[in-house]
Amino acid sequence: xxxxxxxxxxxxxxxxxxxALFAAAASAFLAYIYVATAGExxxxxxxxxxxxxxxLEGAYDRAGxxxxxxSLIERAAAERxxxxxxxxxxxxxISGSIEESPVDGFTGKPTWVSxxxxxxxxxxxxxxxxARGLQERLTNGEVLFVGADVGQDxxxxxxxxxxxxGAGALVVVLGLAGGGLVSRNVSRSMAxxxxxxxxxxxxDLAARAEVRGTGDEFDxxxxxxxxxxxxxxxxMAGHRHAGDAIAHDLRSPLTRLRARxxxxxxxxxxxxxxxxxxxxxxxxxxxxxxxxxGAVLSIARLQAAGQAPGQILMDPAALGSDICELYEPxxxxxxxxxxxxxxxxxxxxxxxxxxxxxxxxILDNAVKYTPAGGAIMVRVRRRSSGEVEFSxxxxxxxxxxxxxxxxxQRFVRLENxxxxxxxxxxxxxxxxxxxAHGGRLELAExxxxxxxxxxxxxxxxxxxxxx
Amino acid sequence: xxILIVEDDLDAAEAMDRGLSxxxxxxxxxxxGMDGLAAAQAGEFDVMIVDRMMxxxxxxxxxxxxxxxGDQTPVLFxxxxxxxxxxxxxxxxxxxxxxxxxxxxxELIARVEALSRRRETGSVQTLLRVGDLEMDLIGRNVHRQxxxxxxxxxxxxxxxxxxxxxxxxxxxxxxxxxxxxxHFDPQTNVxxxxxxxxxxxxxxxxxxxxxxTVRGAGYxxxx
Numbered sequence: 003x004x005x006x007x008x009x010x011x012x013x014x015x016x017x018x019x020x021x022a023l024f025a026a027a028a029s030a031f032l033a034y035i036y037v038a039t040a041g042e043x044x045x046x047x048x049x050x051x052x053x054x055x056x057x058l059e060g061a062y063d064r065a066g067x068x069x070x071x072x073s074l075i076e077r078a079a080a081e082r083x084x085x086x087x088x089x090x091x092x093x094x095x096i097s098g099s100i101e102e103s104p105v106d107g108f109t110g111k112p113t114w115v116s117x118x119x120x121x122x123x124x125x126x127x128x129x130x131x132x133a134r135g136l137q138e139r140l141t142n143g144e145v146l147f148v149g150a151d152v153g154q155d156x157x158x159x160x161x162x163x164x165x166x167x168g169a170g171a172l173v174v175v176l177g178l179a180g181g182g183l184v185s186r187n188v189s190r191s192m193a194x195x196x197x198x199x200x201x202x203x204x205x206d207l208a209a210r211a212e213v214r215g216t217g218d219e220f221d222x223x224x225x226x227x228x229x230x231x232x233x234x235x236x237x238m239a240g241h242r243h244a245g246d247a248i249a250h251d252l253r254s255p256l257t258r259l260r261a262r263x264x265x266x267x268x269x270x271x272x273x274x275x276x277x278x279x280x281x282x283x284x285x286x287x288x289x290x291x292x293x294x295x296g297a298v299l300s301i302a303r304l305q306a307a308g309q310a311p312g313q314i315l316m317d318p319a320a321l322g323s324d325i326c327e328l329y330e331p332x333x334x335x336x337x338x339x340x341x342x343x344x345x346x347x348x349x350x351x352x353x354x355x356x357x358x359x360x361x362x363x364i365l366d367n368a369v370k371y372t373p374a375g376g377a378i379m380v381r382v383r384r385r386s387s388g389e390v391e392f393s394x395x396x397x398x399x400x401x402x403x404x405x406x407x408x409x410x411q412r413f414v415r416l417e418n419x420x421x422x423x424x425x426x427x428x429x430x431x432x433x434x435x436x437x438a439h440g441g442r443l444e445l446a447e448x449x450x451x452x453x454x455x456x457x458x459x460x461x462x463x464x465x466x467x468x469x
Numbered sequence: 470x471x472i473l474i475v476e477d478d479l480d481a482a483e484a485m486d487r488g489l490s491x492x493x494x495x496x497x498x499x500x501x502g503m504d505g506l507a508a509a510q511a512g513e514f515d516v517m518i519v520d521r522m523m524x525x526x527x528x529x530x531x532x533x534x535x536x537x538x539g540d541q542t543p544v545l546f547x548x549x550x551x552x553x554x555x556x557x558x559x560x561x562x563x564x565x566x567x568x569x570x571x572x573x574x575x576e577l578i579a580r581v582e583a584l585s586r587r588r589e590t591g592s593v594q595t596l597l598r599v600g601d602l603e604m605d606l607i608g609r610n611v612h613r614q615x616x617x618x619x620x621x622x623x624x625x626x627x628x629x630x631x632x633x634x635x636x637x638x639x640x641x642x643x644x645x646x647x648x649x650x651x652h653f654d655p656q657t658n659v660x661x662x663x664x665x666x667x668x669x670x671x672x673x674x675x676x677x678x679x680x681x682t683v684r685g686a687g688y689x690x691x692x
Binding site: 363 | 528542554571573623649652653654655656657658659662666
């Protein structure tokens with residue numbers, strides 16, 4: 003049999019444990035109160051009895067049995083709250099306020115006894131009270147008993163005990179109620195998180211946990227869960243998109259390749275046509291397909307790894323100047339003005355190879371789209387935020403504001419660039435490299451439109467500050 | 470040249486076998502790492518072409534074993550793993566060059582020939598000479614027909630590489646890897662521009678051009 007849901011929760015079990023500890027502490031506390039109050043009352047009565055006996059023994063020592071007897075009669079008459087009994091050494095009653103000793107089998111040693119006395123109350127009804135007494139043998143063999151009615155004390159103690167039981171019950175009830183309340187809250191928060199997890203398990207990647215803004219550990223957990231789901235969703239979307247994109251982008255060159263091979267095959271069969279040329283074309287097409295495939299794979303690996311491997315501290319200016327050196331002649335050939343401003347003494351953490359490839363991709367694009375007579379400017383500098391940017395500004399046609407986000411996506415090529423060579427993966431790879439370094443890719447308008455030229459594009463790879 | 474091909478992909482091995490045999494090389498083939506090790510231990514080769522991932526014994530273990538035994542035959546690794554750390558692992562194990570699949574056949578041949586040449590010029594040279602072109606590696610200057618040619622540092626490195634591989638094709642990717650030390654493919658013809666600049670410096674004004682373009686492969690410096 004399974005317990006009801008509430009009782010199975012960790013929260014409730016914890017509540018029970020704390021309740022048990024709380025009850026134990028309360029019991030110890032109440033026991034102390036009991037000892038300090040009820041126990042004290044009994045002890046005081048006993049002290050009174052002992053004192054009375056000592057005082058009577060004083061009378062006995064001074065004046066013998068006769069003196070003691072007189073004292074007893076006087077004291078009984080004075081309505082002292084004690085019960086007395088004096089017995090001769092042979093056990094015969096000499097005097098006293100009670101008929102016989104409540105002590106059974108007296109051995110001669112001082113003996114305490116609890117007993118009942120019968121009394122008449124104001125309405126002359128017989129009432130029985132609990133009493134306490136001490137019996138001692140005197141020097142000459144007589145036996146003295148002094149007792150006291152503890153009815154008052156007992157009633158007082160009973161009240162305390164009842165109060166303590168009440169308090170105990172209150173502790174348990176409050177503890178249970180509080181525990182139930184706490185565990186219900188905890189359970190509710192947990193149940194919500196569990197719901198989200200099971201929704202995700204059932205394929206709803208869009209499910210998110212509610213963050214209540216209390217900043218407690220449940221909020222923390224919910225935030226962590228949401229962040230994890232965000233990344234997961236992005237990565238899944240990336241993979242899905244990659245799959246679609248590969249299918250889309252590889253299908254046309256593969257189809258073309260197949261057609262060319264088929265034509266070549268038919269031509270050769272018919273004994274005519276330039277088979278060699280067709281094969282050469284087919285090889286070229288294959289290379290294109292493989293290049294695209296390689297780029298997609300690089301991006302996918304970077305995105306899957308999350309972090310670029312093999313990151314080291316390096317000088318971004320050195321990296322920039324190496325790449326500038328590679329591209330400068332190309333610009334000169336195309337009659338593009340090339341300039342570089344590389345700030346020294348900066349540091350970035352990164353994978354040299356990936357960063358070089360990213361910069362090279364950005365420059366490839368810039369050279370590709372900047373017309374003769376234009377300009378390209380490469381800059382490495384530190385932003386006021388401490389981030390380091392590699393930026394390339396060109397005077398090409400630029401990318402309209404609305405398209406900037408799109409061109410970073412895989413395989414997106416704007417209409418007017420369809421005829422340029424390239425896989426359409428250049429900026430996607432830059433974005434993936436930036437992300438794998440904890441940085442980002444920014445696209446902005448270049449220097450602006452001057453006549454037919456411009457407005458240009460400014461592409462920045464921004465890396466987080468080091469240290 | 471005697472070449473050992475250790476490759477478990479039989480189609481790829483067959484293609485290499487045919488292509489390299491046509492080039493006049495003697496080919497020995499092994500279909501997995503263990504056979505490759507036995508073949509390498511039994512014979513003398515000028516170059517070994519070794520696939521990285523193979524059954525029974527992978528290429529890295531194979532080369533590590535051979536290197537421990539003192540075999541210094543130049544090794545070209547073939548691999549589908551193109552990440553920089555895969556490359557580093559291959560070279561650390563004792564590989565001399567690393568070619569990522571899929572590759573163009575011209576690329577493979579160029580690299581195999583570059584590897585075999587490397588062994589021939591084992592001694593440290595201070596002077597490179599190709600035809601009437603001279604490079605002084607200590608004084609860092611270049612002369613053709615006694616006339617000094619002024620080169621930028623990178624142009625000097627580029628020419629040095631071409632001279633060390635004179636008479637053989639070197640691909641654009643090889644130049645990018647060996648001279649610039651980049652292992653990615655730029656989308657544009659950056660290397661061509663650098664080579665054509667170098668060409669204008671060493672060939673302009675001389676009756677016979679030395680730096681030739683090899684169609685479908687790359688470049689070749691001819692004496």
